[in-house]
Amino acid sequence: MNAALLLADQGHRVYLVEREARLGGIAATVRTTLEGDDVGRYMSDLVETVQSHQKIQVLTQAIIVDHKGMPGRFTTGIQTGPRMHYMQVEHGVTILATGALANRPAQYLLGEDDRVLTQLDMDAKIEDDPESIRSMKQVVMIQCVGSREPGNPNCSRICCQSAIKNALRMKALNPDMQIYVLNRDIRTYGFQEDYYREARKQGVQFIRYEPDRRPAVRALENGLVVDAYDDILGCRLEISADAVVLSTGLIADDETTEDLSMLFHVPRSDDSYFLEDHIKLRPTDMSVRGFFLAGTAHAPKSIRESIAHGQSAAGRAMTMLAKHWINLGAAVARVDGAKCAACLICVRACPYNVPFINAEGYSEIDPAKCHGCGICAADCPARAIQLMQYEDDQILAKLDGLFERMN
Numbered sequence: 001m002n003a004a005l006l007l008a009d010q011g012h013r014v015y016l017v018e019r020e021a022r023l024g025g026i027a028a029t030v031r032t033t034l035e036g037d038d039v040g041r042y043m044s045d046l047v048e049t050v051q052s053h054q055k056i057q058v059l060t061q062a063i064i065v066d067h068k069g070m071p072g073r074f075t076t077g078i079q080t081g082p083r084m085h086y087m088q089v090e091h092g093v094t095i096l097a098t099g100a101l102a103n104r105p106a107q108y109l110l111g112e113d114d115r116v117l118t119q120l121d122m123d124a125k126i127e128d129d130p131e132s133i134r135s136m137k138q139v140v141m142i143q144c145v146g147s148r149e150p151g152n153p154n155c156s157r158i159c160c161q162s163a164i165k166n167a168l169r170m171k172a173l174n175p176d177m178q179i180y181v182l183n184r185d186i187r188t189y190g191f192q193e194d195y196y197r198e199a200r201k202q203g204v205q206f207i208r209y210e211p212d213r214r215p216a217v218r219a220l221e222n223g224l225v226v227d228a229y230d231d232i233l234g235c236r237l238e239i240s241a242d243a244v245v246l247s248t249g250l251i252a253d254d255e256t257t258e259d260l261s262m263l264f265h266v267p268r269s270d271d272s273y274f275l276e277d278h279i280k281l282r283p284t285d286m287s288v289r290g291f292f293l294a295g296t297a298h299a300p301k302s303i304r305e306s307i308a309h310g311q312s313a314a315g316r317a318m319t320m321l322a323k324h325w326i327n328l329g330a331a332v333a334r335v336d337g338a339k340c341a342a343c344l345i346c347v348r349a350c351p352y353n354v355p356f357i358n359a360e361g362y363s364e365i366d367p368a369k370c371h372g373c374g375i376c377a378a379d380c381p382a383r384a385i386q387l388m389q390y391e392d393d394q395i396l397a398k399l400d401g402l403f404e405r406m407n
């Protein structure tokens with residue numbers, strides 16, 4: 001939404017495609033940030049501004065069904081609304097901001113016992129039912145639930161600060177409450193560290209556990225009991241708790257990123273997030289020109305970081321939209337139609353689906369789409385393809401020079 005607003009404010013027409021009936025995503029369920037921002041109000045203002053913007057057309061209950069074209073001139077087919085009305089949209093760039101999923105693994109009695117919650121559940125409970133927090137004596141939080149383990153080796157990045165945020169809010173409501181945070185290490189990076197220190201100052205107990213000695217949760221009628229092993233004390237602990245709060249984090253939306261990566265021919269990382277072109281130099285651009293990334297579709301991020309990423313995506317998109325032309329790279333593949341036997345090898349070999357057999361019956365490569373990887377040139381049995389800047393005679397001349405120097 002932030003990327004859409006920035007582009008629309010610059011005068012560009014934006015189509016915002018949302019698969020749900022309402023805008024907001026997971027951020028709409030977060031109540032406050034660690035820094036104390038009122039996320040609920042921010043989100044409702046943002047949704048209203050986006051929906052009333054003259055340059056933004058919001059398409060809800062929408063699914064992308066087809067896509068073609070080249071950077072600067074894409075055509076995408078969308079089915080939208082309860083009746084799945086089909087429409088085509090012409091657009092110059094695409095920003096992928098499909099987010100990730102809130103992880104809810106069936107661990108530590110989550111889903112079986114109402115007293116076991118996630119940090120997101122606790123975030124809402126503190127706001128909606130402060131009385132229940134005031135009546136609690138002891139709460140145990142367990143970090144890295146469903147993260148940093150074989151099925152999902154990533155750190156979710158947001159759950160340590162989410163735990164500290166909720167611990168501080170619970171302490172504000174009920175200063176006598178004892179809060180134990182069982183963790184593998186606390187990852188409150190940057191200025192979040194100040195809040196971690198504040199939580200320690202207020203008496204929140206941080207206890208480390210090792211992955212091979214995980215805590216266990218037992219349900220009793222009058223409360224929960226958490227068994228843990230304290231590495232520093234070198235002994236077993238048994239902590240009774242009115243509630244256990246699990247820091248469950250984020251996981252990639254594998255189904256969505258797979259569908260969209262097949263449709264748009266954009267790459268994904270091994271862990272099913274969309275992949276940026278270069279982690280340091282082009283963290284918002286994708287390797288397919290005209291595609292940009294924003295938010296947790298790329299990797300776990302906080303709301304502030306997701307907003308910054310969205311703004312960065314809009315800025316990068318603007319650099320394309322502001323021009324009436326596109327500079328193409330010089331290293332692109334070119335087909336000699338007279339040599340082509342239309343064997344389809346290049347059509348199948350290209351990782352970006354660029355070559356196609358044209359009406360004249362030979363392979364054609366659109367230089368605007370070609371990435372210059374050279375795979376088709378190497379595979380063509382008829383030697384009908386040359387990669388510009390790396391043509392056969394150029395490579396052979398270089399090799400000749402090299403051999404001459406060696407002799």
Ligand SMILES: Cc1cc2nc3c(=O)[nH]c(=O)nc-3n(C[C@H](O)[C@H](O)[C@H](O)COP(=O)(O)OP(=O)(O)OC[C@H]3O[C@@H](n4cnc5c(N)ncnc54)[C@H](O)[C@@H]3O)c2cc1C
Binds near residue numbers: 020
């Ligand atoms: C348990 C948990 C606790 C968190 N706590 C905090 C916190 O305390 N502080 C904080 O700053 N951040 C927190 N976060 C992170 C925060 O939720 C994210 O930073 C934020 O939601 C990312 O926004 P986004 O727009 O990238 O993705 P999302 O909010 O996930 O939005 C993505 C949108 O894309 C839509 N979509 C998905 N696929 C498609 C498709 N194929 N076609 C069309 N639309 C599609 C979705 O319906 C959704 O509306 C938490 C996250 C979780 C899971």
Ligand code: SF4
Binds near residue numbers: 147148154158185
């Ligand atoms: S942010 Fe903290 S709780 Fe979440 S996965 Fe990383 S280390 Fe574990």
Ligand code: SF4
Binds near residue numbers: 332387
């Ligand atoms: S050079 Fe690479 S990207 Fe270009 S058409 Fe050949 S295989 Fe596809």
Ligand code: SF4
Binds near residue numbers: 335346380382
């Ligand atoms: S691999 Fe070579 S011969 Fe076969 S279709 Fe492509 S360009 Fe033509």
